[in-house]
Amino acid sequence: MTAISLATLDTPALLIDLDIVGRNLERMQKKADKHSATLRPHIKTHKIPELALMQTRLGALGVTVAKISEAEIMAEAGIDDIFIANQVVTEEKINRLAALAKKVQLSVGMDSIAAARRVSDIFAAAGLEIDYLIEIDSGLNRCGVSPGRDAVEFYQAINALPSLRFKGIFTHAGQVYGAGSLSEVKKLSLLESRIMAHTALAFGEVGTSPDVVSVGSTPTMKVWQGHESVNEIRPGNYIFHDAIQISLGVATVEECALSVVATVISRPARERAVIDGGSKAFSSDRGAHRKEMASGFGIVLGNKATLERLSEEHGIMSLDPDEDLDVGDRVRIIPNHACAVVNLFDRAYGIRNDEVVEEFKIAARGKSQ
Numbered sequence: 001m002t003a004i005s006l007a008t009l010d011t012p013a014l015l016i017d018l019d020i021v022g023r024n025l026e027r028m029q030k031k032a033d034k035h036s037a038t039l040r041p042h043i044k045t046h047k048i049p050e051l052a053l054m055q056t057r058l059g060a061l062g063v064t065v066a067k068i069s070e071a072e073i074m075a076e077a078g079i080d081d082i083f084i085a086n087q088v089v090t091e092e093k094i095n096r097l098a099a100l101a102k103k104v105q106l107s108v109g110m111d112s113i114a115a116a117r118r119v120s121d122i123f124a125a126a127g128l129e130i131d132y133l134i135e136i137d138s139g140l141n142r143c144g145v146s147p148g149r150d151a152v153e154f155y156q157a158i159n160a161l162p163s164l165r166f167k168g169i170f171t172h173a174g175q176v177y178g179a180g181s182l183s184e185v186k187k188l189s190l191l192e193s194r195i196m197a198h199t200a201l202a203f204g205e206v207g208t209s210p211d212v213v214s215v216g217s218t219p220t221m222k223v224w225q226g227h228e229s230v231n232e233i234r235p236g237n238y239i240f241h242d243a244i245q246i247s248l249g250v251a252t253v254e255e256c257a258l259s260v261v262a263t264v265i266s267r268p269a270r271e272r273a274v275i276d277g278g279s280k281a282f283s284s285d286r287g288a289h290r291k292e293m294a295s296g297f298g299i300v301l302g303n304k305a306t307l308e309r310l311s312e313e314h315g316i317m318s319l320d321p322d323e324d325l326d327v328g329d330r331v332r333i334i335p336n337h338a339c340a341v342v343n344l345f346d347r348a349y350g351i352r353n354d355e356v357v358e359e360f361k362i363a364a365r366g367k368s369q
Protein backbone atom coordinates (compact mmCIF):
# COMPACT_ATOMS: atom_id res chain seq x y z
CA MET A 1 0.00 0.00 0.00
CA THR A 2 1.10 3.61 -0.49
CA ALA A 3 2.35 4.96 2.80
CA ILE A 4 -0.30 6.77 4.82
CA SER A 5 0.72 8.73 7.87
CA LEU A 6 -1.51 8.55 10.89
CA ALA A 7 -1.28 12.34 11.19
CA THR A 8 -2.77 12.91 7.72
CA LEU A 9 -5.35 10.12 7.67
CA ASP A 10 -8.72 11.61 6.82
CA THR A 11 -11.16 11.42 9.70
CA PRO A 12 -13.17 9.94 11.22
CA ALA A 13 -11.12 6.79 10.66
CA LEU A 14 -11.03 3.38 12.26
CA LEU A 15 -7.67 2.26 13.67
CA ILE A 16 -6.64 -1.24 14.67
CA ASP A 17 -3.49 -1.57 16.77
CA LEU A 18 -2.03 -4.77 15.37
CA ASP A 19 0.40 -5.34 18.25
CA ILE A 20 -2.50 -5.33 20.70
CA VAL A 21 -4.52 -7.60 18.39
CA GLY A 22 -1.60 -10.05 18.29
CA ARG A 23 -1.40 -10.15 22.08
CA ASN A 24 -5.19 -10.51 22.52
CA LEU A 25 -5.35 -13.38 20.02
CA GLU A 26 -2.38 -15.23 21.49
CA ARG A 27 -3.68 -14.94 25.04
CA MET A 28 -7.09 -16.42 24.19
CA GLN A 29 -5.55 -19.15 22.03
CA LYS A 30 -3.27 -20.12 24.92
CA LYS A 31 -6.24 -20.26 27.26
CA ALA A 32 -8.14 -22.53 24.86
CA ASP A 33 -5.09 -24.78 24.47
CA LYS A 34 -4.48 -24.92 28.20
CA HIS A 35 -8.03 -26.12 28.82
CA SER A 36 -8.07 -28.52 25.84
CA ALA A 37 -10.80 -26.56 24.10
CA THR A 38 -11.10 -25.57 20.48
CA LEU A 39 -11.18 -21.83 19.84
CA ARG A 40 -13.79 -20.87 17.25
CA PRO A 41 -13.80 -17.07 17.36
CA HIS A 42 -16.89 -15.10 16.39
CA ILE A 43 -15.92 -12.87 13.47
CA LYS A 44 -18.91 -10.51 13.75
CA THR A 45 -16.57 -8.32 15.82
CA HIS A 46 -14.04 -7.57 13.07
CA LYS A 47 -15.73 -8.71 9.82
CA ILE A 48 -12.28 -8.71 8.17
CA PRO A 49 -11.11 -11.91 6.42
CA GLU A 50 -7.41 -11.14 7.02
CA LEU A 51 -8.03 -11.07 10.77
CA ALA A 52 -10.01 -14.32 10.62
CA LEU A 53 -7.05 -15.91 8.82
CA MET A 54 -4.74 -14.54 11.52
CA GLN A 55 -6.95 -16.29 14.08
CA THR A 56 -6.88 -19.63 12.25
CA ARG A 57 -3.12 -19.39 11.70
CA LEU A 58 -2.70 -19.01 15.46
CA GLY A 59 -4.70 -22.17 16.09
CA ALA A 60 -8.42 -21.45 15.81
CA LEU A 61 -10.10 -24.48 14.23
CA GLY A 62 -12.55 -22.40 12.25
CA VAL A 63 -14.79 -19.40 12.82
CA THR A 64 -18.23 -18.57 14.14
CA VAL A 65 -20.55 -16.21 12.26
CA ALA A 66 -24.04 -14.88 12.91
CA LYS A 67 -25.26 -14.69 9.31
CA ILE A 68 -25.05 -16.67 6.09
CA SER A 69 -23.76 -13.57 4.26
CA GLU A 70 -20.84 -13.33 6.72
CA ALA A 71 -20.17 -17.03 6.17
CA GLU A 72 -20.05 -16.49 2.39
CA ILE A 73 -17.42 -13.74 2.78
CA MET A 74 -15.28 -15.87 5.09
CA ALA A 75 -15.53 -18.90 2.79
CA GLU A 76 -14.46 -16.79 -0.18
CA ALA A 77 -11.38 -15.76 1.80
CA GLY A 78 -10.38 -19.39 2.39
CA ILE A 79 -11.84 -20.14 5.82
CA ASP A 80 -13.00 -23.73 5.43
CA ASP A 81 -14.76 -24.52 8.72
CA ILE A 82 -17.65 -22.23 9.63
CA PHE A 83 -20.33 -22.43 12.31
CA ILE A 84 -23.42 -20.25 11.93
CA ALA A 85 -24.32 -19.77 15.59
CA ASN A 86 -27.82 -18.68 14.78
CA GLN A 87 -31.16 -19.85 13.44
CA VAL A 88 -31.51 -20.05 9.65
CA VAL A 89 -35.18 -20.44 8.82
CA THR A 90 -36.17 -19.08 5.41
CA GLU A 91 -36.06 -21.02 2.16
CA GLU A 92 -33.89 -18.40 0.46
CA LYS A 93 -31.26 -18.56 3.19
CA ILE A 94 -31.36 -22.36 3.47
CA ASN A 95 -30.70 -22.58 -0.28
CA ARG A 96 -27.64 -20.36 0.26
CA LEU A 97 -26.65 -22.62 3.16
CA ALA A 98 -26.82 -25.63 0.85
CA ALA A 99 -24.71 -23.90 -1.80
CA LEU A 100 -22.09 -23.03 0.81
CA ALA A 101 -22.14 -26.52 2.34
CA LYS A 102 -20.76 -27.82 -0.98
CA LYS A 103 -17.64 -25.68 -0.52
CA VAL A 104 -16.78 -25.66 3.19
CA GLN A 105 -17.31 -27.61 6.40
CA LEU A 106 -20.49 -25.92 7.60
CA SER A 107 -22.55 -26.30 10.76
CA VAL A 108 -25.63 -24.44 11.92
CA GLY A 109 -27.67 -23.78 15.05
CA MET A 110 -31.11 -25.31 15.63
CA ASP A 111 -33.86 -24.55 18.11
CA SER A 112 -37.15 -25.21 16.27
CA ILE A 113 -38.77 -28.20 14.65
CA ALA A 114 -40.08 -25.96 11.85
CA ALA A 115 -36.59 -24.82 10.81
CA ALA A 116 -35.13 -28.30 11.25
CA ARG A 117 -37.74 -29.76 8.84
CA ARG A 118 -37.14 -27.01 6.30
CA VAL A 119 -33.36 -27.38 6.41
CA SER A 120 -33.62 -31.14 6.16
CA ASP A 121 -36.05 -31.01 3.20
CA ILE A 122 -33.91 -28.58 1.20
CA PHE A 123 -30.65 -30.42 1.96
CA ALA A 124 -32.24 -33.81 1.16
CA ALA A 125 -33.47 -32.49 -2.20
CA ALA A 126 -29.91 -31.37 -2.96
CA GLY A 127 -28.47 -34.72 -1.85
CA LEU A 128 -26.62 -33.04 1.04
CA GLU A 129 -26.35 -33.33 4.82
CA ILE A 130 -25.51 -30.73 7.42
CA ASP A 131 -24.09 -30.79 10.94
CA TYR A 132 -26.25 -29.03 13.51
CA LEU A 133 -25.75 -27.85 17.07
CA ILE A 134 -28.73 -27.38 19.36
CA GLU A 135 -28.85 -23.89 20.81
CA ILE A 136 -29.31 -23.92 24.58
CA ASP A 137 -30.70 -20.92 26.45
CA SER A 138 -28.39 -20.56 29.45
CA GLY A 139 -30.16 -17.44 30.74
CA LEU A 140 -29.98 -14.82 27.99
CA ASN A 141 -33.64 -15.45 27.14
CA ARG A 142 -32.96 -15.02 23.43
CA CYS A 143 -33.03 -18.07 21.13
CA GLY A 144 -32.49 -21.63 22.31
CA VAL A 145 -34.24 -24.51 23.98
CA SER A 146 -34.12 -24.98 27.74
CA PRO A 147 -31.18 -26.94 29.13
CA GLY A 148 -31.35 -30.57 30.29
CA ARG A 149 -34.31 -32.80 29.37
CA ASP A 150 -35.92 -30.21 27.05
CA ALA A 151 -32.80 -30.18 24.90
CA VAL A 152 -32.79 -33.98 24.74
CA GLU A 153 -36.47 -34.06 23.80
CA PHE A 154 -35.81 -31.51 21.06
CA TYR A 155 -32.99 -33.71 19.76
CA GLN A 156 -35.35 -36.71 19.73
CA ALA A 157 -37.94 -34.69 17.80
CA ILE A 158 -35.59 -33.71 14.98
CA ASN A 159 -32.79 -36.23 14.80
CA ALA A 160 -34.57 -38.69 12.55
CA LEU A 161 -34.83 -36.05 9.84
CA PRO A 162 -32.78 -37.44 6.98
CA SER A 163 -30.28 -34.67 6.26
CA LEU A 164 -29.40 -33.54 9.75
CA ARG A 165 -26.30 -34.78 11.62
CA PHE A 166 -26.17 -34.07 15.35
CA LYS A 167 -22.85 -32.46 16.19
CA GLY A 168 -23.34 -30.79 19.53
CA ILE A 169 -24.81 -28.11 21.74
CA PHE A 170 -23.95 -24.44 22.07
CA THR A 171 -24.84 -21.44 24.18
CA HIS A 172 -23.97 -17.77 24.60
CA ALA A 173 -24.43 -16.36 28.10
CA GLY A 174 -24.84 -12.81 26.79
CA GLN A 175 -26.68 -11.77 29.96
CA VAL A 176 -23.17 -11.35 31.36
CA TYR A 177 -23.18 -7.89 29.75
CA GLY A 178 -25.61 -6.86 32.50
CA ALA A 179 -23.31 -8.04 35.29
CA GLY A 180 -22.75 -5.50 38.05
CA SER A 181 -19.37 -6.77 39.22
CA LEU A 182 -16.44 -8.95 38.20
CA SER A 183 -17.52 -11.59 40.69
CA GLU A 184 -20.90 -11.74 38.94
CA VAL A 185 -19.08 -12.19 35.60
CA LYS A 186 -17.17 -15.11 37.14
CA LYS A 187 -20.36 -16.64 38.51
CA LEU A 188 -22.06 -16.45 35.12
CA SER A 189 -19.01 -17.90 33.39
CA LEU A 190 -19.08 -20.93 35.66
CA LEU A 191 -22.85 -21.24 35.32
CA GLU A 192 -22.60 -21.16 31.50
CA SER A 193 -20.22 -24.14 31.54
CA ARG A 194 -22.12 -26.02 34.25
CA ILE A 195 -25.45 -25.72 32.44
CA MET A 196 -23.85 -27.11 29.31
CA ALA A 197 -22.12 -29.94 31.21
CA HIS A 198 -25.41 -30.94 32.82
CA THR A 199 -27.17 -30.82 29.43
CA ALA A 200 -24.44 -32.86 27.73
CA LEU A 201 -24.80 -35.49 30.44
CA ALA A 202 -28.58 -35.65 29.94
CA PHE A 203 -28.01 -36.95 26.39
CA GLY A 204 -26.68 -40.15 27.97
CA GLU A 205 -30.28 -41.11 28.78
CA VAL A 206 -30.94 -41.57 25.06
CA GLY A 207 -27.65 -43.30 24.39
CA THR A 208 -25.75 -40.48 22.76
CA SER A 209 -23.57 -37.51 23.65
CA PRO A 210 -22.78 -34.26 21.86
CA ASP A 211 -19.34 -34.24 20.20
CA VAL A 212 -19.12 -30.48 20.64
CA VAL A 213 -20.07 -28.60 23.80
CA SER A 214 -19.58 -24.95 22.92
CA VAL A 215 -19.79 -21.83 25.10
CA GLY A 216 -18.70 -18.29 24.91
CA SER A 217 -18.77 -14.60 25.15
CA THR A 218 -15.75 -12.41 25.73
CA PRO A 219 -16.49 -11.63 29.40
CA THR A 220 -17.26 -15.24 30.34
CA MET A 221 -14.17 -16.47 28.50
CA LYS A 222 -11.80 -13.82 29.88
CA VAL A 223 -12.43 -15.19 33.38
CA TRP A 224 -12.92 -18.83 32.35
CA GLN A 225 -10.96 -21.49 34.21
CA GLY A 226 -11.83 -24.33 31.84
CA HIS A 227 -14.38 -27.10 32.34
CA GLU A 228 -13.93 -30.81 31.67
CA SER A 229 -17.21 -31.06 29.74
CA VAL A 230 -16.71 -27.98 27.55
CA ASN A 231 -14.57 -28.47 24.46
CA GLU A 232 -15.19 -25.35 22.35
CA ILE A 233 -15.16 -21.60 23.12
CA ARG A 234 -16.48 -18.81 20.87
CA PRO A 235 -15.48 -15.33 22.07
CA GLY A 236 -15.54 -12.57 19.46
CA ASN A 237 -14.94 -9.17 20.99
CA TYR A 238 -11.67 -10.28 22.70
CA ILE A 239 -9.74 -9.47 19.50
CA PHE A 240 -10.32 -5.73 20.14
CA HIS A 241 -12.03 -5.23 23.52
CA ASP A 242 -13.83 -1.92 24.14
CA ALA A 243 -15.19 0.42 26.81
CA ILE A 244 -17.94 -2.05 27.70
CA GLN A 245 -15.37 -4.79 28.46
CA ILE A 246 -13.43 -2.28 30.58
CA SER A 247 -16.58 -1.37 32.49
CA LEU A 248 -17.12 -5.07 33.26
CA GLY A 249 -13.58 -5.35 34.58
CA VAL A 250 -12.41 -7.92 32.03
CA ALA A 251 -10.10 -5.68 29.94
CA THR A 252 -7.81 -2.68 30.36
CA VAL A 253 -7.29 0.34 28.11
CA GLU A 254 -3.93 -1.18 27.10
CA GLU A 255 -5.78 -4.26 25.79
CA CYS A 256 -8.10 -2.20 23.55
CA ALA A 257 -6.98 -2.49 19.93
CA LEU A 258 -9.75 -0.55 18.20
CA SER A 259 -10.10 3.21 18.24
CA VAL A 260 -11.67 5.95 16.17
CA VAL A 261 -9.53 8.96 15.31
CA ALA A 262 -11.55 12.15 14.85
CA THR A 263 -10.86 15.84 14.29
CA VAL A 264 -12.03 18.74 16.44
CA ILE A 265 -14.20 20.87 14.15
CA SER A 266 -15.44 23.39 16.70
CA ARG A 267 -14.54 24.67 20.17
CA PRO A 268 -17.56 26.84 20.88
CA ALA A 269 -16.85 27.05 24.62
CA ARG A 270 -13.96 26.27 26.98
CA GLU A 271 -15.88 23.27 28.33
CA ARG A 272 -17.11 22.00 24.95
CA ALA A 273 -15.47 20.69 21.79
CA VAL A 274 -17.13 19.09 18.79
CA ILE A 275 -15.57 16.34 16.67
CA ASP A 276 -16.34 15.16 13.14
CA GLY A 277 -17.84 11.82 14.15
CA GLY A 278 -21.21 11.13 15.74
CA SER A 279 -23.52 8.14 15.87
CA LYS A 280 -22.46 7.17 12.33
CA ALA A 281 -18.89 6.68 13.58
CA PHE A 282 -19.34 5.58 17.20
CA SER A 283 -22.84 3.99 17.09
CA SER A 284 -25.32 4.93 19.79
CA ASP A 285 -24.47 1.76 21.69
CA ARG A 286 -24.27 2.18 25.43
CA GLY A 287 -24.28 -1.56 26.09
CA ALA A 288 -27.39 -3.57 25.23
CA HIS A 289 -27.80 -5.12 28.67
CA ARG A 290 -26.13 -2.42 30.74
CA LYS A 291 -27.48 0.57 32.50
CA GLU A 292 -25.90 3.77 31.07
CA MET A 293 -22.16 3.63 30.50
CA ALA A 294 -20.56 6.09 32.91
CA SER A 295 -18.08 7.23 30.27
CA GLY A 296 -20.50 8.47 27.59
CA PHE A 297 -19.94 7.03 24.09
CA GLY A 298 -16.34 5.95 24.50
CA ILE A 299 -13.07 6.59 26.26
CA VAL A 300 -11.21 9.68 25.02
CA LEU A 301 -7.50 8.84 25.11
CA GLY A 302 -5.05 11.40 26.45
CA ASN A 303 -7.54 14.21 27.09
CA LYS A 304 -9.70 15.13 30.06
CA ALA A 305 -12.85 14.83 28.01
CA THR A 306 -16.08 12.86 27.80
CA LEU A 307 -17.86 12.09 24.55
CA GLU A 308 -21.17 13.10 26.02
CA ARG A 309 -23.65 13.50 23.15
CA LEU A 310 -23.87 12.36 19.53
CA SER A 311 -25.68 13.72 16.52
CA GLU A 312 -25.25 11.69 13.35
CA GLU A 313 -22.09 13.48 12.24
CA HIS A 314 -21.10 15.41 15.36
CA GLY A 315 -19.67 14.19 18.62
CA ILE A 316 -20.06 16.67 21.46
CA MET A 317 -17.36 16.39 24.10
CA SER A 318 -17.45 18.00 27.51
CA LEU A 319 -13.98 19.13 28.51
CA ASP A 320 -11.87 20.29 31.33
CA PRO A 321 -11.74 24.07 30.50
CA ASP A 322 -7.92 23.91 30.68
CA GLU A 323 -7.74 21.22 27.99
CA ASP A 324 -5.59 22.39 25.15
CA LEU A 325 -7.74 21.18 22.24
CA ASP A 326 -8.09 23.45 19.23
CA VAL A 327 -9.98 23.26 15.96
CA GLY A 328 -8.03 20.89 13.71
CA ASP A 329 -6.57 18.82 16.58
CA ARG A 330 -7.18 15.10 16.63
CA VAL A 331 -8.52 12.85 19.35
CA ARG A 332 -8.55 9.08 19.63
CA ILE A 333 -11.47 7.35 21.23
CA ILE A 334 -12.02 3.74 22.28
CA PRO A 335 -15.67 3.08 21.43
CA ASN A 336 -18.18 1.55 23.81
CA HIS A 337 -18.91 -1.41 21.54
CA ALA A 338 -16.26 -2.35 18.98
CA CYS A 339 -18.49 -4.79 17.05
CA ALA A 340 -21.13 -2.14 16.33
CA VAL A 341 -18.51 0.44 15.27
CA VAL A 342 -16.68 -1.82 12.82
CA ASN A 343 -19.94 -2.31 10.93
CA LEU A 344 -20.09 1.46 10.27
CA PHE A 345 -16.83 1.76 8.31
CA ASP A 346 -15.72 0.58 4.86
CA ARG A 347 -12.10 0.21 5.87
CA ALA A 348 -9.83 0.12 8.87
CA TYR A 349 -6.18 1.07 9.21
CA GLY A 350 -3.77 -1.33 10.88
CA ILE A 351 -1.23 0.56 12.99
CA ARG A 352 1.97 -0.33 14.84
CA ASN A 353 3.62 2.23 17.13
CA ASP A 354 1.25 4.85 15.74
CA GLU A 355 2.35 4.22 12.12
CA VAL A 356 -0.18 3.03 9.56
CA VAL A 357 1.15 -0.29 8.23
CA GLU A 358 -1.89 -1.89 6.61
CA GLU A 359 -5.27 -1.04 5.18
CA PHE A 360 -8.13 -3.52 5.61
CA LYS A 361 -11.35 -3.68 3.68
CA ILE A 362 -14.12 -4.56 6.14
CA ALA A 363 -15.44 -7.09 3.69
CA ALA A 364 -18.34 -8.38 5.79
CA ARG A 365 -19.63 -5.01 6.97
CA GLY A 366 -23.33 -4.64 6.35
CA LYS A 367 -23.63 -8.40 5.85
CA SER A 368 -26.71 -8.79 8.00
CA GLN A 369 -28.66 -11.20 5.80
Ligand SMILES: Cc1ncc(COP(=O)(O)O)c(C=O)c1O
Binding pocket: 042, 064, 085, 086, 171, 172, 174, 216, 217, 218, 219, 234, 235, 236, 237, 238
Ligand atom coordinates in the same frame (compact mmCIF):
# COMPACT_ATOMS: atom_id res chain seq x y z
C1 LIG B 1 -24.00 -16.94 19.64
C2 LIG B 1 -22.84 -16.08 20.00
N1 LIG B 1 -21.65 -16.66 20.23
C3 LIG B 1 -20.57 -15.94 20.57
C4 LIG B 1 -20.63 -14.56 20.69
C5 LIG B 1 -19.40 -13.77 21.03
O1 LIG B 1 -19.54 -13.02 22.20
P1 LIG B 1 -18.72 -11.69 22.51
O2 LIG B 1 -19.20 -10.66 21.57
O3 LIG B 1 -19.02 -11.38 23.92
O4 LIG B 1 -17.29 -12.02 22.30
C6 LIG B 1 -21.86 -13.91 20.44
C7 LIG B 1 -21.98 -12.45 20.56
O5 LIG B 1 -22.96 -11.83 20.30
C8 LIG B 1 -22.99 -14.70 20.10
O6 LIG B 1 -24.19 -14.13 19.86
